[in-house]
Amino acid sequence: MHTQKADILAQRPRRPGLTRRLAVCLLILALPAITVVTAFGIAPGTIAADLHQATVRESITLPDFKPVSAPTPYFTTQERVLRGDTVAALFERLGVSDARAMEFLRADATGRAIFRQLVPGRMMQAETGPAGELISLRYFLSPSSLMEVARAADGFTARSRAVAEPPRLFYRTATIRSSLFAATDAAGIPDAIAIQIARVFATDIDFHTELRRGDRMAVVYEMIYDSGELVAAGRILAAEFVNDGRIYHAVLFTDDEGGDGYYSLDGSNRAKAFLRSPVEFSRVSSGFGGRFHPIFRNWRAHTGVDFAAPRGTRVIAAADGTVVSAGGRGGYGNAVEIRHGGSITTLYAHLSGFAKGIRAGARVRQGEPIGYVGATGYATGPHLHYEFKISGMHQDPMRVALPKAEPVPARLKDDFMQAAAQARATNSRVASAPPARFE
C-alpha cells in the first residue's frame, strides 16, 4: 500500500530570522524554572522528542507537469479555501510569493476563474521554487474540474479540464509510538491527511504536546486520481482519535448550503472558538515535541504561556477576530494583538515577522497565519509568548472554558445522524481490523 503514498507537504523555507538579540527575558530570569531552553520536563507518558529537523521534502507524482528540469528544490503544499478567503491569502499560506503569477491569473481568461470560484473546503495545490516563485498550481474549480497553471519559458499557461474519476476512499489506522508523523508514515497516511487530522482535532488536542504513546487513530479519507494517477489528497470523511484514553470523533458533514464542517457523533460542531495551540503543527514543529514543552506553570506571574518552536514556524490566529495592533512593542518585540468576540483579546509576541496583510483593522480567521516564531524583544531564544485576556484581565488559555461553535442545524439533524451512524460503523470496522492489513 505504500505505493499509494505520494503526498507532499514541504515546510516552506525558513524566513531569514532577524539578528538574534542578546536581550534576556527578565520575567524568565526571575523564574528560572520556566526558562524555555531548560524546559525538559515531560509529563509522564509524553512522547520524547524525535527530532526531524531536516528540511522535509517528499515529491508527489505530477502526471502532466514537467515544469522545469532544473534540480532546484521545489516545495509542494496544499491548502483548503477558508470562509472569506482571497487568492492572496491562499498564496500566502501556500508559500507563493510571485507578483507575476498573480498578474497572469488576473489577466488570463482561464486563470481568472480562480477569483470567482473560491469555495470554502476546495483544495489548492502549489509547487514553488526556493524564493516562493510559482512553478505550478492546481485548483479544483468543481469536484470534477481541475484548473492547472504552469510556468513556461515565457510566462505562465492555464487550462482547465475534467477529472472524471470519483475520489477513491482509503481506510487507515495508526498508533502513536513516537510522533504523529512517525505513526502516519508507518500507516501509509499522506502528510496532507496527517495535517488535516491535526487541524480537525486542534480544538481538543494540542498535537505538539498532548500526544501520548499508545494514542490511536482511525481515518477514512479521499484521494483524488486522474487517469489512474494520484493528483491530490482529498478530504477526511470520518476520523476517530483516542488521546490519553479519551475518544474524539469527527464526521464530515456538508450542509444544505454546500459548506463542509466536522462534527462529533452527537452533532456538536468540532470547531470551537479557540485553538489549543496558536503554533502551526507541521513536521518541523512536531519534531520539537516533548523537549520544547510549552510552559504552563506560573502563567499568572508570567501573564502568558510560552510555546517554544523553531524560528520561522507559523503562528496562527487562535480564533476569528480583528487585528488591534501589529508592530514593535518594547519587550514583546514584534507582536500582534487580536480582538475576538466576547471581549476576549489574544497577544502573540517575540515574532520574527508578520504574515502578509496583518495590520491594525485586518480581519483574521481561526488558523490563519499571522506571523512567524522569533526572538525579538526580551527573549532568550525563539519562542511564542501568548497571552489571553477577557475584559482586559489575563486568563490561563489552557484552562479557561470557551464557547462552542454552532451544532448541526435542527432541520438537518436526521441527515446528520445517518451520516454519523455510518461513520461510527466504518470507524469501528477500521479500528478493529489488525493494523497489518493496512500496511
Ligand SMILES: [Zn+2]
Ligand atoms: Zn513569555
